Amino acid sequence: MLSYIGRSSQLAPTLKGSAQAVASGLRNTVVPGAFEEAAVVVQPLPLLLTTTAMAKRCPTGPIKAKAGIAASSQVRYAHTDIQVPDFGAYRRDDVKDSRSKAGESASSRRSFTYMLVGGGTVGGIYSAKSVVTQFVSTMSATADVLALAKIEIKLDDIPEGKSVTFKWRGKPLFVRHRTDEEIETEGNVDVASLRDPEHDSIRCTDPKWLVVLGVCTHLGCVPIADAGDFGGYYCPCHGSHYDAAGRIRKGPAPLNLEVPVHIFTDDLLIVG
Numbered sequence: 001m002l003s004y005i006g007r008s009s010q011l012a013p014t015l016k017g018s019a020q021a022v023a024s025g026l027r028n029t030v031v032p033g034a035f036e037e038a039a040v041v042v043q044p045l046p047l048l049l050t051t052t053a054m055a056k057r058c059p060t061g062p063i064k065a066k067a068g069i070a071a072s073s074q075v076r077y078a079h080t081d082i083q084v085p086d087f088g089a090y091r092r093d094d095v096k097d098s099r100s101k102a103g104e105s106a107s108s109r110r111s112f113t114y115m116l117v118g119g120g121t122v123g124g125i126y127s128a129k130s131v132v133t134q135f136v137s138t139m140s141a142t143a144d145v146l147a148l149a150k151i152e153i154k155l156d157d158i159p160e161g162k163s164v165t166f167k168w169r170g171k172p173l174f175v176r177h178r179t180d181e182e183i184e185t186e187g188n189v190d191v192a193s194l195r196d197p198e199h200d201s202i203r204c205t206d207p208k209w210l211v212v213l214g215v216c217t218h219l220g221c222v223p224i225a226d227a228g229d230f231g232g233y234y235c236p237c238h239g240s241h242y243d244a245a246g247r248i249r250k251g252p253a254p255l256n257l258e259v260p261v262h263i264f265t266d267d268l269l270i271v272g
C-alpha cells in the first residue's frame with residue numbers, strides 16, 4: 001500500500017499552527033510567525049527647563065574624578081568651545097597681559113579712578129549749582145523792577161528851602177533841602193514832647209537833607225509840602241501836621257513819615 005505525504009515548506013508553519021492545538025512539553029503552544037511583532041516606541045525625555053529640574057542635574061557635593069572600567073566615561077561641566085568676545089579694547093593697558101600682576105598697577109589704576117570720580121563730582125556739583133541758581137533767579141525781581149527799585153537823585157537840582165517830590169517804587173518820595181534855620185529849629189525840639197519820639201539827627205543823617213516817603217501814616221494820603229503849622233508837610237485828608245523833619249506834630253496820624261534807606265555820594269542821593 002502506497003501512502004503519500006505532501007510537504008510544503010511555505011505552508012508548513014500555518015498548517016502546523018492549525019494542527020497543533022494541545023500544548024506539550026516539547027513544543028510551544030504559540031507558533032512563531034503566527035503574530036506580528038509590535039513596534040517599540042521610545043518616548044523622548046521631557047525637557048527639563050524649570051529651575052528645580054535643572055538644579056537636580058547640578059553637582060551638589062564635592063566633584064570626584066573616577067577612572068576605571070565601570071566608571072562613567074566623562075562628565076563635562078565646562079565647555080571650551082563657546083566663543084567668548086574679546087574685551088581687550090575695553091581693558092586697561094596695565095592688565096591686558098594676563099601674566100601681569102594686578103597689584104603692580106593698582107596705584108595707577110586707582111589714581112585714574114579717583115581722577116575720574118573727582119572730575120565727575122566737580123562737574124556734577126557745578127551743574128547742580130547752575131540749575132539751582134537759575135531756578136532761584138526765576139523767583140527774583142525782573143530787570144525792569146530792579147531798575148525801579150533804586151533811584152538816583154542829583155542834589156544840585158534841588159534849591160535850598162525847597163521840597164521836591166519823586167516817584168519811587170510807586171510811592172511819592174519827598175526830598176527836602178533844608179535851610180540852616182530849619183536845621184536849628186528841628187534840632188532843638190524836645191523829643192519827649194513828640195507823639196513818635198525821634199531826634200532830628202537820627203532821621204536826617206545829613207542835616208541839610210530830609211528824605212521821607214510822602215505817605216501819611218494815618219490813612220495813606222499824600223501830604224502837601226511846605227504847608228501846615230510846623231512848616232513841613234500837611235495832610236489835608238484829616239488834618240495831620242508834620243514838621244521839617246517829617247515828624248507828626250498835630251492831627252490824627254500816629255507816626256512820623258517813614259525814612260527809606262538812602263545814602264549820599266558826592267552830589268547824588270541814592271534811595272533803595
Ligand code: FES
Pocket residue numbers: 216217218219220221235236237238239240251252253
Ligand atoms: S490820611 Fe492823612 S490825616 Fe488822615
